[in-house]
Amino acid sequence: MSTQQVPGGALEVPPLTPGARRILEVASQLFYRHGIHAVGVDTIAAESGLTKRTLYDRFGSKEQLVATYLRARHQDWWRRMELRLAQQPDRPALALFDSYAQDAQPSDRGCAFINAAAELPPEHPGRQVIQAHKRAVIDRLTELIGPDGGSGAGAAAAAEEVFLLLEGALVHRGIDGDDHLLERAREAAARRIARR
Amino acid sequence: MSTQQVPGGALEVPPLTPGARRILEVASQLFYRHGIHAVGVDTIAAESGLTKRTLYDRFGSKEQLVATYLRARHQDWWRRMELRLAQQPDRPALALFDSYAQDAQPSDRGCAFINAAAELPPEHPGRQVIQAHKRAVIDRLTELIGPDGGSGAGAAAAAEEVFLLLEGALVHRGIDGDDHLLERAREAAARRIARR
DNA sequence: CCTCGACTTCACAGACCAGTGTAGTGTGTC
DNA sequence: GACACACTACACTGGTCTGTGAAGTCGAGG
Missing domain, CATH: 1.10.357 (Tetracycline Repressor; domain 2)
Incomplete structure (x- = not known):
């Protein structure tokens, strides 16, 4: 069959820690509402109640966070x-x-x-x-x-x-x-x- | 008639000084190629060979420059x-x-x-x-x-x-x-x- | 008890952001 | 000669950007 329930490969989201999930949730809302360039990592960290350090430990870079968001x-x-x-x-x-x-x-x-x-x-x-x-x-x-x-x-x-x-x-x-x-x-x- | 050669109102570009025209040209290319958020006024001024002061004297703000670009x-x-x-x-x-x-x-x-x-x-x-x-x-x-x-x-x-x-x-x-x-x-x- | 992993705290780097203040130059026109 | 205007030079403000380094807390599982 040509389609799974959720197509994999480039579209797979890896397992996330609770903090990472929270960051991703908040980032998703902010990215969608205000655009990607317009939202800084400081804001995402602050709004999600976690630290910028955690964000970088989990996602590596803003680029990767954006890719995960998509x-x-x-x-x-x-x-x-x-x-x-x-x-x-x-x-x-x-x-x-x-x-x-x-x-x-x-x-x-x-x-x-x-x-x-x-x-x-x-x-x-x-x-x-x-x-x-x-x-x-x-x-x-x-x-x-x-x-x-x-x-x-x-x-x-x-x-x-x-x-x-x-x-x-x-x-x-x-x-x-x-x-x-x-x-x-x-x-x-x-x-x-x-x-x- | 319902359309002029170039529709006016919100779409009219005011007369521009030579320097302003140059800035607008450069800004247009950069905005289009890299996106609006991604291009700073310093870059635009530098690339156009004019000063940031001139840019602000002519256009008032980056916002207005963007609107003029469009x-x-x-x-x-x-x-x-x-x-x-x-x-x-x-x-x-x-x-x-x-x-x-x-x-x-x-x-x-x-x-x-x-x-x-x-x-x-x-x-x-x-x-x-x-x-x-x-x-x-x-x-x-x-x-x-x-x-x-x-x-x-x-x-x-x-x-x-x-x-x-x-x-x-x-x-x-x-x-x-x-x-x-x-x-x-x-x-x-x-x-x-x-x-x- | 010890280790691991998730997370915190906080300071810091270095670049870039939009925008301003002040003083001055050159050119053309009345 | 006076004035307007386009533009320059350049320092400076206050803020934001992504990203890092180092030390430390806490709880769960072996």
Whole structure:
């Protein structure tokens, strides 16, 4: 099978000590809300009630903390998506669409992966995580659209189009905080899937 | 008429002294390539061969310099787009699509406005510029798709879908540097426009 | 009892951040 | 000659950034 419950490799989060978990939780919220460059390690340590020393003992560098943040975010999201797919197995591609879209509330900062990609330099280890995440989403979408779980060429094309609509809508919501284009994207995606 | 050659208001760049122009040029390159947070005013001043004092005398703050950078970027792009539209007046919506897509080379950092949106806090003056830019693009696209320059409801919907495909493809190119999804988006957009 | 691991405390390095104050130069124009 | 204006030179403030070094606390498990 091509997808585990949570795809591994670049997207795996190693076991964490309780302190490290706490730091990661706080860092995740701050990174997402304010952006990665805008949040310093001092702030993360202070907000999590742990010391900067612990942060560096556990994660090695801010870079690695950021990469771990993205991996954890992927895992959380993937788990939620599979749950939703199991609960509403009809029109699964649209269920993924909804899951992706509702990963974030209307008033928030859009897609964490897209935002991170905009901030991180080309060599940053987090970039591989972002690429792996998006690849995993497209692949899953292709499976869901393809006839009986297979993946013909038509399914791949449809999946990519649906993915683009989704990404565009997510970005735009991050810009103007409006859900209107998200609804438009969903309609277009439904039409596209029905056509295939 | 609903669009001037270069839409004004939030998108207007005030007249600049020679030194200010030089600073803006250098700042534009650095902001685009490395991101806004990652580039300091000292660097901008040094690279442009002018002093930090001049930068602050001309622009007032880094915030305002950033906003001006985005305005200037919009104006450049808009001018290029209108030029392309004038040169290939058939299938104008796709011409805009191509112009938007080729605003950036394959190996670069994607859409400057999307990247900036991911970095800037909600209160930043640059955000208004970004919103105005995207609004201007959607409006122009609607005009181009609509029957004889008009803007029926169907044209608006088609324009939004084309816009979403475009944004999605642009974002994804910024993530994996691949043009493949851009071509896919163009095909889908062409199909969508033909249908209307 | 001893060791290990998680975590603390705190000082510190060295660079970089946005932004200002003051004084002065050169050029063009009324 | 007076004035405006673009720009320079440069020191300086107060703060933040990532990252480290060294010594020490505490509890669990052998």
